Amino acid sequence: MREGCISLLYKKGDKKEIKNWRPVTLLCVDLKILSKVVFLRLQSVISSVVNSDQTCGIPGRLLTDSLALVRDIIEYVKDRNVPLCLLSLDQEKAFDRLNHSFIMSILVNMNFGPAFCSWIHLLYKDCFSRIIINGVLSEPFKVLSGVRQGCPLSPLLFVLGMEPLACAIRQDCGITGIIAPGSGKQDKLALLPVGTLVEEDCRTVWRNVSASYLLNAHRDLAWSVVHQCLPLRSFLYRRGGTASPVCIRPGCLGEETVHHLMWSCSFAQEVWRKMYIWLEKIERKIVLTEHGILYGLPSIKISKEKFGKIWSIINCTKDALWKARNILLWKKCALSAEAVYALALSIARDYVARDLVHRSGDEVSKIWGLEREQMVSQIVLKC
Numbered sequence: 001m002r003e004g005c006i007s008l009l010y011k012k013g014d015k016k017e018i019k020n021w022r023p024v025t026l027l028c029v030d031l032k033i034l035s036k037v038v039f040l041r042l043q044s045v046i047s048s049v050v051n052s053d054q055t056c057g058i059p060g061r062l063l064t065d066s067l068a069l070v071r072d073i074i075e076y077v078k079d080r081n082v083p084l085c086l087l088s089l090d091q092e093k094a095f096d097r098l099n100h101s102f103i104m105s106i107l108v109n110m111n112f113g114p115a116f117c118s119w120i121h122l123l124y125k126d127c128f129s130r131i132i133i134n135g136v137l138s139e140p141f142k143v144l145s146g147v148r149q150g151c152p153l154s155p156l157l158f159v160l161g162m163e164p165l166a167c168a169i170r171q172d173c174g175i176t177g178i179i180a181p182g183s184g185k186q187d188k189l190a191l192l193p194v195g196t197l198v199e200e201d202c203r204t205v206w207r208n209v210s211a212s213y214l215l216n217a218h219r220d221l222a223w224s225v226v227h228q229c230l231p232l233r234s235f236l237y238r239r240g241g242t243a244s245p246v247c248i249r250p251g252c253l254g255e256e257t258v259h260h261l262m263w264s265c266s267f268a269q270e271v272w273r274k275m276y277i278w279l280e281k282i283e284r285k286i287v288l289t290e291h292g293i294l295y296g297l298p299s300i301k302i303s304k305e306k307f308g309k310i311w312s313i314i315n316c317t318k319d320a321l322w323k324a325r326n327i328l329l330w331k332k333c334a335l336s337a338e339a340v341y342a343l344a345l346s347i348a349r350d351y352v353a354r355d356l357v358h359r360s361g362d363e364v365s366k367i368w369g370l371e372r373e374q375m376v377s378q379i380v381l382k383c
């Protein structure tokens with residue numbers, strides 16, 4: 001019953017290289033039934049004996065979770081400039097190298113009962129294999145190490161075999177690792193710094209960036225603006241994605257950064273000057289500042305409701321500036337500052353429409369500083 005026939009399945013690469021063949025062991029049906037029974041017993045407890053960072057073959061966990069975690073951690077540390085060293089180790093012939101007496105000592109140390117251990121012992125004691133090559137069976141040989149590829153129990157025994165190494169890594173005080181945000185293991189997420197802003201301002205920035213009254217698209221845009229990560233020319237230039245970092249507006253020689261697009265470009269300044277016409281209807285004393293536009297930091301003390309409207313309009317304008325930039329890039333069509341103002345107004349209609357569900361037209365028109373016809377008329381953009 002414990003004798004298996006190893007058949008080699010070709011993987012990839014040079015066929016003369018033995019490592020390019022996967023040895024799958026064909027086993028008797030009675031042994032497979034027995035190992036499946038043992039496997040089901042082990043599977044029901046495996047998640048409580050190995051740490052949550054092991055995912056192979058464990059119910060409720062997916063191998064792809066580990067891949068997604070590594071990918072997310074890389075993005076996270078890049079985003080926050082956290083130093084990280086990532087070591088990727090590929091275990092060659094992993095299943096074949098698991099020592100049988102090591103597995104037995106792990107089972108004993110993990111407090112598996114003697115009956116369970118004896119079943120595993122039975123499956124691996126004096127087991128033999130033969131190799132099938134071109135239909136010819138080799139002489140049997142004793143298998144001293146490894147779990148069999150093709151046996152349902154093998155992945156879980158391998159997971160148990162890896163746990164002591166994983167424990168040693170977790171307990172090593174020289175390896176601190178990174179606690180993933182949202183994993184529930186950290187006390188609280190540290191406040192992210194924004195440029196040279198003081199902590200209190202950073203708190204306001206992140207609160208305004210994630211304000212629930214903003215459209216999702218505007219929350220994303222505000223987030224990208226604060227992180228300076230819109231795919232603009234300076235951003236792409238640093239990553240070898242474009243030949244020049246200069247602003248795409250004809251005649252403008254500034255570097256196309258987020259700050260330039262949204263604030264310092266002379267075209268952006270022209271658009272913001274037009275926006276005063278509208279914003280001053282909501283708050284007469286309003287002063288638009290770079291910090292207000294990029295980060296949502298109010299320059300004067302105003303009511304929460306008024307600020308919400310102003311911050312929404314600022315985000316509609318940023319959206320319009322971003323769209324106008326892409327229309328210029330891809331359609332070679334330069335919108336005038338007047339057209340960008342009109343575009344921002346048409347984007348803001350989504351916010352106005354949301355208020356119209358709960359309030360009368362006159363009330364909404366007053367809150368948003370809009371004429372009634374501005375709330376309903378269609379704006380036609382001319383290039």
Ligand SMILES: [Zn+2]
Nearest residue numbers: 247249252265
């Ligand atoms: Zn420019």
